[in-house]
Amino acid sequence: MSSDRSDGSGIVFWQGNEVVAEAAIAAGCRFYAGYPITPSSEIAHVMAERLPQVGGKFIQMEDEIASMGAIIGASLTGVKSMTATSGPGFSLKMENIGYAYMAEVPCVIVNVMRGGPSTGLPTAIGQSDVQQARWGTHGDHPTIALAPAFHREIYLSTIKAFNLSEKYRIPVMLMLDEVLAHMSEGMRVPEPSDYHLVDRVKPSVTPEEYFPYDTRFGDVPPMASYFEGFRFHVTGLNHTKTGFPTTNPDICQSEEERMIRKVMKDADALAEYESYLLDDAEIAIYAFGSTARGARGAVDEARKQGIKVGLFRAITLWPFPDKAIYALAKRVKAFVVPEVNLGQMIQEVERAAHRDMPIVGVNKVGGIPIPPSEILSKIKEVAKNG
Amino acid sequence: MAKLKDLALRPERLSAGHRLCPGCGVPGIARLAVRSTEDYLVVGSATGCLEVSTTIYPYSAWKCSFIHNAFENVAATVSGVEAAYLALKRRGKVKENFKFICFGGDGGTYDIGLQSLSGAMERGHNMVYICYDNEAYQNTGNQRSSSTPRGSNTTTTPVGKLSSGKTGRRKDLTAIMAAHHIPYVAQATADNWKDLSRKFEKALEVEGPAFINVLAPCVPGWKYEEKETINMSRLAAKTCFWPSFEVDNGVWKLNFKPKEKLPIEDFLKPQGRFRHLFRPENQHVIAELQQEVDENWEEILKRCGEK
Numbered sequence: 090m091s092s093d094r095s096d097g098s099g100i101v102f103w104q105g106n107e108v109v110a111e112a113a114i115a116a117g118c119r120f121y122a123g124y125p126i127t128p129s130s131e132i133a134h135v136m137a138e139r140l141p142q143v144g145g146k147f148i149q150m151e152d153e154i155a156s157m158g159a160i161i162g163a164s165l166t167g168v169k170s171m172t173a174t175s176g177p178g179f180s181l182k183m184e185n186i187g188y189a190y191m192a193e194v195p196c197v198i199v200n201v202m203r204g205g206p207s208t209g210l211p212t213a214i215g216q217s218d219v220q221q222a223r224w225g226t227h228g229d230h231p232t233i234a235l236a237p238a239f240h241r242e243i244y245l246s247t248i249k250a251f252n253l254s255e256k257y258r259i260p261v262m263l264m265l266d267e268v269l270a271h272m273s274e275g276m277r278v279p280e281p282s283d284y285h286l287v288d289r290v291k292p293s294v295t296p297e298e299y300f301p302y303d304t305r306f307g308d309v310p311p312m313a314s315y316f317e318g319f320r321f322h323v324t325g326l327n328h329t330k331t332g333f334p335t336t337n338p339d340i341c342q343s344e345e346e347r348m349i350r351k352v353m354k355d356a357d358a359l360a361e362y363e364s365y366l367l368d369d370a371e372i373a374i375y376a377f378g379s380t381a382r383g384a385r386g387a388v389d390e391a392r393k394q395g396i397k398v399g400l401f402r403a404i405t406l407w408p409f410p411d412k413a414i415y416a417l418a419k420r421v422k423a424f425v426v427p428e429v430n431l432g433q434m435i436q437e438v439e440r441a442a443h444r445d446m447p448i449v450g451v452n453k454v455g456g457i458p459i460p461p462s463e464i465l466s467k468i469k470e471v472a473k474n475g
Numbered sequence: 476m477a478k479l480k481d482l483a484l485r486p487e488r489l490s491a492g493h494r495l496c497p498g499c500g501v502p503g504i505a506r507l508a509v510r511s512t513e514d515y516l517v518v519g520s521a522t523g524c525l526e527v528s529t530t531i532y533p534y535s536a537w538k539c540s541f542i543h544n545a546f547e548n549v550a551a552t553v554s555g556v557e558a559a560y561l562a563l564k565r566r567g568k569v570k571e572n573f574k575f576i577c578f579g580g581d582g583g584t585y586d587i588g589l590q591s592l593s594g595a596m597e598r599g600h601n602m603v604y605i606c607y608d609n610e611a612y613q614n615t616g617n618q619r620s621s622s623t624p625r626g627s628n629t630t631t632t633p634v635g636k637l638s639s640g641k642t643g644r645r646k647d648l649t650a651i652m653a654a655h656h657i658p659y660v661a662q663a664t665a666d667n668w669k670d671l672s673r674k675f676e677k678a679l680e681v682e683g684p685a686f687i688n689v690l691a692p693c694v695p696g697w698k699y700e701e702k703e704t705i706n707m708s709r710l711a712a713k714t715c716f717w718p719s720f721e722v723d724n725g726v727w728k729l730n731f732k733p734k735e736k737l738p739i740e741d742f743l744k745p746q747g748r749f750r751h752l753f754r755p756e757n758q759h760v761i762a763e764l765q766q767e768v769d770e771n772w773e774e775i776l777k778r779c780g781e782k
Contacts, residue, residue, distance in 0.1 A: 123631075125582070125615040130630070133618065137631040141638065149619055149631045152547060152587035177545060208522060208545065 094139070099277050105269040106173075108240050108276070109199055110135035112247035113171050115279075117286055118197070119145035120170040122159035124152055124178060127211045128267040129201035132173040153178035157185035160196045165323065167289075167314030169251055173199035176209060176218055179225065186260050187226030188325040190348065193302070193310070195254035195289055197247075199263045201270040202378075202429075204456045213456030214267040216378055217430035222262045223407050229345055231352035232407040233359065234262035236377040240274040245284060246404065252287035253359070257352050258309050264406060266429065268379040268458055292319065301332040302344070308351035353408060360410035363402040366392065370399030372471055373421040375414070375438050377403040380427050380459055387464035396472045398425075406434070411441045418442035423471045427451035427459045447471055476673050477511070485510050486538070493529040493536035498701030500691035500708065501525050501607045504665050505578060508605055509539065511675035514572045517560075519553040521583030522546040524614045524693075525607060547587040549577045550595035550604060557600045574679050575602040580691075581622035582612040585648050596655040596684045603678040603685045606648065609693035617696045621646040624716075625767065626760040627748045629696075639757045640748075644767055652686040653722045659685040661721035663730070665692075666708035670719055670730050677723070690717045698747025710742040715772040720779055729779035736772070739765045 094111065095101045103111070110132050113121070121136040133149065140147040146163075150156040153174055160170035174182060179200045189196055202218045204210025218225075222234040233253050237246035247263055254261040292299045292311040301321040303310045310330075313319035322332035327341045335341065352359070366388060367373060376384040381402040391398045401417060403410065414437075418424070423446055426435040435450045442448060451467045453459050477485075488509040495502050501524055509516060516539040520526040526543045529536040544552040553575050563569040577595075579588050584606040592604060611629050612618040619629040623641050628634040632641040649662045658681040661674040671689065678685035692699070692707035699707060711717035712731055716739060719731040740761060743749040752760050776782040 124587070125612040125618040125631070127615055130615050130618065134616070134630045134633070138633045138635065141635075147631070151585075151589070151621060181547075208543070 094135075095278060100275060101278055102273050102275050103240065104131055104271055104273050105240060105243055105265055106131035106201065106271070107135050108243045109173065109247050109263065109265070110139060111278070112244040113197070113251070114139055114143055114145070115244075115281070116169065116248040116251035117288070118169045118171050118251060119143065120160065120163040120168045121145070121147045121172065122150050122156045122163070122170070123172050124150050124156045124174070126153070126175045126178045128203055128270050129173040129175050129199060131270070132199060132201075153181035154185060157182040157198070161185060161189050161192070161194045164194050164196045165315055167317070169195070169255070171197040171199065173201065175201050175203050175211070176205040176215065177207065179218055179221060183226040187228055187230065189260040190226065190230040191228075191325045192323050193258040193312070193348065194260070195258050196260050197250045197254055197263060198260055199265065202264060202266045204454060210456040212267070214379065214429055214458055215454065215456070216266055216380060216428050217433065217454065219264060219406055219428075219430070220433045222264055229349060231259065231349045232262070233257070233259065233352060233405070234264050234407040235361075235404060236264045236406045237404060238269070238378055238381045238402060240276040241279065242404065243269065244276070244279055248284050248286070252285070255287045255289045256309070258289065258312060259352065264378070266378045272379075296320065300330040302328065302330040304330065304347060308347050308354070356408035357412055359405055359408050360413060361404040362410055362413060363400075363404065365400040365402060367399035367401060367417065370397050370420075371422045372396065372398040372468060373417050373424050374398065374400045374464070374468070375403060375424055375426045375434065376400065376428070377406060377434070380429055383459055383461040384427055384464050386461035387468060390461065390465050391468045391472075394469070396468060398468050398472070403434075409437045409441060414438055414441035415443060418444050418446065423447040423449070425449055425451060425464065425467050425471055427464045427467070429453055429459060447474070476676055479668070482507075482510050482672065485513065488516065488538045489529065490536045490538060492534065494531055495524060495528040496694050498694040498704050499524070500609065500665055500693065500704050504605070504607055504671070504689045504691055507668065507672055508576060508603075508675045511672060512574045512679045514574045516540065517542070517553065517556055517573055517575050519544070519549045519556070519575070519577045521549040521577070521579035521588050522614070523580035523583050524609070525578050525580070527614055546583050548591045549579050549583065549588060550602070551591040553577050553602050554595045554598065554600045557602055575600070577602060577604045579604070579606055580612075580614070581606060581608040581610060581620045584608075585621045585646050592686075593655065596652065596657050596686065599657075599683050601683055603675070603687065606686070606688045607691040608688055609691045609696060611693070611696050613693045613696040622648065625764050626752050626757070628751060629748070634751045639751060639760050647771070649686075649688045652688070655684075656725065657684040657686065658682065658724055659721070660687075662688045662717070663719050664690050664708040664712045664717055666705045666712065667719065667731065674721060677721075696748065699745045703745060707742075707745070710737065710745075713737045714739050714742040714768065716742050716768050718772060718775050720775055727775075727778040727780070729775065729781050732781070739768050
């Protein structure tokens with residue numbers, strides 16, 4: 090196997106999980122800690138093989154919680170770090186994910202969604218962790234979660250996840266689903282010229298002047314790494330700019346507001362999506378992940394039948410594209426929201442649309458992708474009922 | 476102790492038709508365990524090969540109460556059942572006698588389930604925890620665990636130019652469990668049914684927690700011929716890779732001492748997971764493994780008063 094696992098043609102035929110692993114390495118990820126869990130284990134397999142080849146480190150941990158702890162620790166040394174899991178592991182990681190928000194530690198968490206709750210459907214598709222990605226850990230926090238839909242986009246979104254985590258000093262979620270993760274698809278591997286890489290901002294001051302949460306430099310404080318001569322305190326307790334714990338109500342309030350503001354002030358720019366045939370659409374579909382691929386097929390078929398329907402394919406799940414959906418809601422008569430859960434993102438569409446209009450879901454949780462025909466039926470039903 | 480004939484006549488509690496792999500070491504161990512009492516049984520299983528393969532919808536191979544909770548918490552879940560059972564029994568709401576058995580693989584026992592197991596043992600629940608140790612996460616595709624022996628080729632310790640398989644020594648879980656000072660701890664191999672059966676019976680008889688660690692050869696993970704499972708167990712015993720012993724109320728006792736201790740190569744050679752160790756550049760790993768086996772064996776001999 091060649092070191093970059095391709096044959097030199099630039100064209101590869103990889104599983105989604107392999108794409109994530111290779112893209113993470115391209116993004117500069119040099120530390121991976123993980124735990125076996127279907128349907129994400131192949132990410133660990135590839136990282137176990139590839140990271141040593143690029144001077145990185147793979148470690149398998151004793152459980153999901155430990156994996157999350159390890160990538161936080163590794164990231165504090167200045168190394169881009171990632172873990173991957175699926176629903177039950179995502180649940181176990183939640184306390185540490187909250188810690189990463191609080192301590193402002195960049196890292197990437199891949200969740201290959203399967204059916205749930207609990208063990209659920211380990212080998213079958215789910216999209217039912219999308220609200221958990223937003224609110225799974227306790228306390229107020231911003232969320233960045235990406236949900237690419239095809240392999241080249243998985244590659245670029247993985248890189249973007251690292252970039253955003255570095256830029257904002259937060260954990261970023263990459264939300265795949267079992268179908269994308271296990272499906273092999275041909276793609277041209279993006280060249281370094283197709284993307285840019287972001288590294289966390291390092292301190293410009295001396296160790297004596299350094300504070301780990303120094304907002305003089307903006308809402309995202311420069312971040313020192315261990316072993317570089319900077320001494321700093323890291324904790325999940327509310328803290329002052331020094332990193333030391335505080336219960337001062339004013340500081341707690343302003344710091345928590347800052348941690349949300351640092352992301353949400355860029356919410357509109359962060360909301361990446363693809364508009365497909367929406368210009369003249371009367372019905373809009375909101376979809377993400379592998380479901381959006383089926384939805385696109387349904388749109389094409391409906392168009393053939395003369396129905397003016399388009400697709401809003403969300404690539405960023407969180408922050409939710411409030412403005413874009415609000416604007417779209419003014420133009421269309423109805424939304425159809427297919428998702429492999431019992432109605433999670435539809436709540437956001439309803440909230441953002443902020444209008445009295447038909448917003449209907451197509452929901453399947455039996456471990457199978459939503460067939461385009463079922464999305465088409467719903468489009469036709471909505472079109473008929475006007 | 477029940478004779479083989481008596482055991483055979485007892486009603487089947489883990490029925491045929493489950494979907495564990497051909498040649499798998501686990502079902503023989505589990506089947507013998509659940510036959511080792513005539514009381515009612517509650518069986519709990521951590522996520523793993525046994526759980527996945529015996530409970531495929533719409534079937535169950537279990538002819539007794541069965542709980543699967545998650546990967547990390549079989550001992551905690553069964554703790555709840557046992558504690559509630561005792562309370563109900565005390566109030567006369569349950570008349571029959573129940574026994575409680577937990578099954579976990581090495582992933583669910585050595586790694587993610589260790590906290591839950593340790594807690595249950597320390598609290599003193601009257602349960603038997605049986606670890607079927609196939610030395611890696613075999614259900615999810617042969618990822619290394621803390622039971623995986625040094626040098627194993629697994630999907631997360633892949634062999635290549637930079638790697639000769641898993642590094643580091645495997646965890647001695649049986650000794651950790653003995654350090655809980657519970658009434659009964661044992662280690663066994665599946666080739667010696669008599670020894671295994673006696674240990675299960677003993678564990679089920681004692682008041683309080685018991686732990687038994689049984690080596691469970693794995694055809695796809697260890698990569699040997701299906702018909703060799705019992706032979707693998709025997710080689711593990713005869714090379715002293717997997718000593719058979721028990722710790723009965725703190726007293727260590729050796730249960731099998733090979734007439735001639737075989738070199739570790741005899742255990743490694745038939746297994747694909749160790750194939751690369753026989754290349755010249757990896758010979759040192761075999762030497763390290765042999766040294767670990769020797770140290771461990773000497774330690775056990777001492778503890779068991781054989782030296």
